[in-house]
Amino acid sequence: MDQVRIGVIGLGNMGSVHVSYMDSIDGGALSAVCDANPAAADRVAQRFPNVAKFTTYEAMLASGTCDAILIATPHYQHPLITDAAFAKNLHVLCEKPVAVRVSDARKTNALHAKHPNLKYALMFQTRTNPLYLKIKQIIDDGELGEISRITWIATNWFRTWTYFALGGWRGTWAGEGGGVLINQNPHNLDLMQWLPGMMPERITAIASLGKHHPIEVEDELSAILEYPNGAIGHFVTGTGEYPGTDRLEIAGDRGRLVCERNTLKFYQTRKGVREVRERSKEAFAHIETWEIDIPIPTANPESHKTVTQNFVNAILKNEPLIAPGEDGVRGLEIGNAMLMAGVTRQAVTLPMDAAAFDELLKDLEKKHGGKKKVAAPPVDAVVDMNASFKKA
Ligand SMILES: NC(=O)c1ccc[n+]([C@@H]2O[C@H](COP(=O)([O-])OP(=O)(O)OC[C@H]3O[C@@H](n4cnc5c(N)ncnc54)[C@H](O)[C@@H]3O)[C@@H](O)[C@H]2O)c1
Numbered sequence: 001m002d003q004v005r006i007g008v009i010g011l012g013n014m015g016s017v018h019v020s021y022m023d024s025i026d027g028g029a030l031s032a033v034c035d036a037n038p039a040a041a042d043r044v045a046q047r048f049p050n051v052a053k054f055t056t057y058e059a060m061l062a063s064g065t066c067d068a069i070l071i072a073t074p075h076y077q078h079p080l081i082t083d084a085a086f087a088k089n090l091h092v093l094c095e096k097p098v099a100v101r102v103s104d105a106r107k108t109n110a111l112h113a114k115h116p117n118l119k120y121a122l123m124f125q126t127r128t129n130p131l132y133l134k135i136k137q138i139i140d141d142g143e144l145g146e147i148s149r150i151t152w153i154a155t156n157w158f159r160t161w162t163y164f165a166l167g168g169w170r171g172t173w174a175g176e177g178g179g180v181l182i183n184q185n186p187h188n189l190d191l192m193q194w195l196p197g198m199m200p201e202r203i204t205a206i207a208s209l210g211k212h213h214p215i216e217v218e219d220e221l222s223a224i225l226e227y228p229n230g231a232i233g234h235f236v237t238g239t240g241e242y243p244g245t246d247r248l249e250i251a252g253d254r255g256r257l258v259c260e261r262n263t264l265k266f267y268q269t270r271k272g273v274r275e276v277r278e279r280s281k282e283a284f285a286h287i288e289t290w291e292i293d294i295p296i297p298t299a300n301p302e303s304h305k306t307v308t309q310n311f312v313n314a315i316l317k318n319e320p321l322i323a324p325g326e327d328g329v330r331g332l333e334i335g336n337a338m339l340m341a342g343v344t345r346q347a348v349t350l351p352m353d354a355a356a357f358d359e360l361l362k363d364l365e366k367k368h369g370g371k372k373k374v375a376a377p378p379v380d381a382v383v384d385m386n387a388s389f390k391k392a
Contacts, residue, residue, distance in 0.1 A: 004091070004312050005031035007066035009057045009081060010073035011040040012167070014095055018070050019044055021305045028312040032065040036073075057081050061088045068119070068315060070308065071095055074169045075177055079104040082120070082325070083111055091119040093311045096186040098122055098328025100177030101361065102336045103354035105329040112325060120325030121311045125303035126187035127194065127322050130296050131264060135250065135257055136195055138266065138294075145253025145272060147196050147227070151234040156244030157184040164215050165374040171215030172372050173365035179209075179217030180239050181335040189338075190323075190331035192225070192233060195250065199330060200225035200233060200337075202349050207342025209368060212240025216368040223338045235338065255289060264294040 006028050008019050015035070022030035034054040035041040045053040054060040057077075061069070061084055068091035071081050079099040085092045099105040112120045126132060138144050157180060169175025176183060193199050205223035212219050219240055225233030238244075248259040255268040269276075270288040277285075300306055306322075313319035336357050337348040343360065 001067065001316065002027065004028045004315050005065065005067045006308075006312075007032035007034065007052075007054075007060050007069045009034045009060065009069055009071050010077075010095075011035040011037075011044050012072065015070075015072035016044070017304060018072060018308065019048070021302065022308070025305070025309055025312055027316050028308070032060050032063065034060040058084065061085055061090060066090060068093065068311070070123075074167075074175060075100045075182060076175070079108045082108050086111055086115045086118055086120075089115070089118065091311070091315050092325065093121045093123060093308060094325060094328070095123045096190075096328070097182055097332055097335070098325060099332060100182060101354065101358055102329060102333045102352060103358055105332050106354065109326050109329060119311060119314045119321065121307070121314065121321045122323040122325050122328045123304065123307055124187060124190055124323035124327070125307045126191065128303045128306045129299055131259060131262060131299070132191060132195065134264060134294060134296060135248075135259060138257065139195060139197070139250070139252075143254060143268070144250065144257060144266075145255075146229060146274075147231045147250060147252045148273075149232050149234075149249070149251040150192065150196060150225070150227075151247075151249045152188060152192065152236070153245045153247045154185060154188050154235070154237045155241040156246040157237065157239045158242045158244055159184075159213070159219075159239040161213055161374050164213055164372065171213065171217055171374070173216050173361065173369055176217065177361060178335070178339060179215065179219050180237050181218060181221060181339055184239065185237055185335065186331055188235070188237070189334045190327070191248075192235065192334055193330045194327070196227065196231070198227055198229065198231075199350060200334065201228050202226040202347055203334070203337040203341045204347045205338045205342035206345070207339060209343075209364075210371065212238070214371070214373040216364075216371045218339060218342065221338060221342050223342065225334070262296065262299065264296055266290075266292040266294055268292055 008015050032052040033044045034057055038055050041053050052065040069085050071094045078094050082092045164171040203225050207218040208220040209218050220238035223235045250257045253272050253274050258265045268290045276287050310322045314321050337352050340357055341348045
């Protein structure tokens with residue numbers, strides 16, 4: 001194969017973005033589009049008359065028009081479509097989150113293990129951000145020393161009531177399977193384990209359902225994570241606060257990294273903190289610390305395209321994937337555990353009981369289903385949501 005024929009499933013906000021750059025992917029070509037809404041499929045098909053058009057993913061997968069698919073539908077369908085694509089011998093690039101429930105992600109990973117010839121990747125474009133790549137490099141190279149604390153205040157996800165009115169599936173248990181954790185935070189939650197290179201083993205949390213919006217799901221959450229080496233994590237998020245904060249602090253034995261507003265500072269201690277704490281003869285010791293502004297290249301404005309190019313390169317040239325599909329279960333499990341801990345106010349240990357989480361979701365849907373009460377949005381708001389497609 002010297003060209004990968006790619007079908008995009010789901011042509012809303014994100015699917016439209018993916019379609020817009022697909023023909024500039026080296027070794028890739030848009031061959032088919034699919035949306036359950038015929039008007040969305042028509043809109044895209046008019047721009048690409050040579051591309052096959054479908055209104056069900058089953059028909060697209062069976063059509064023989066694709067070697068690979070990119071899934072950009074609402075969350076619940078991600079594992080369903082991924083599993084169906086593997087059965088048709090198709091490579092898969094899936095939008096985040098990999099699934100809503102950790103049980104589904106584990107099943108998909110097990111299924112993929114039976115199809116090792118197929119590439120399975122995730123749209124975790126944040127992993128290509130030079131800021132996070134630099135943090136990972138500093139941690140992996142041992143310059144920060146053993147990690148003792150990870151604190152992320154991620155309240156920069158302000159959303160209006162109109163936002164939730166725009167997609168009927170948004171803000172509901174049945175449609176979305178959660179709120180700020182499953183929709184806005186999959187990238188952050190991925191980094192909470194990808195950056196330190198370890199999963200937490202216990203999570204406690206407080207979650208608020210529909211606190212700032214008339215929706216069914218969580219729109220505010222604070223969690224404490226315990227990592228196996230004794231490091232502590234904090235994660236604070238929500239869609240109600242403005243102006244929000246996006247501040248990540250990682251403390252280690254050789255100082256502290258602070259990442260805020262696209263800048264990275266390293267407060268680097270000249271000696272190991274533990275050594276001074278345990279051996280210093282002084283009661284109130286000072287450790288010489290250098291405040292270093294770490295230069296960060298400008299963020300890649302085409303990060304989604306970078307991940308798609310990597311996926312195609314993986315199929316054609318066996319290039320290692322930026323985000324293998326298998327990785328998706330990790331951040332998802334952290335999110336599922338935070339939600340469970342936050343709603344039940346009980347600590348959750350990881351690996352978590354996936355069946356118990358499935359029961360909790362059913363219960364939440366039963367208790368809160370139908371509580372979303374958001375009026376239809378004004379027409380100009382709908383247009384804004386599709387701005388990226390119109391510009392492309
Ligand atoms: N990577 C990122 O930065 C990023 C950013 C935004 C959204 N996303 C993800 O992209 C996905 C889609 O989000 P969105 O904002 O584009 O949603 P959206 O509501 O704008 O679009 C979803 C589209 O999927 C279509 N659809 C629904 N069920 C379908 C089915 N069974 N078959 C085919 N089409 C179907 C809908 O008609 C709609 O057009 C979500 O999983 C979301 O989390 C990722």
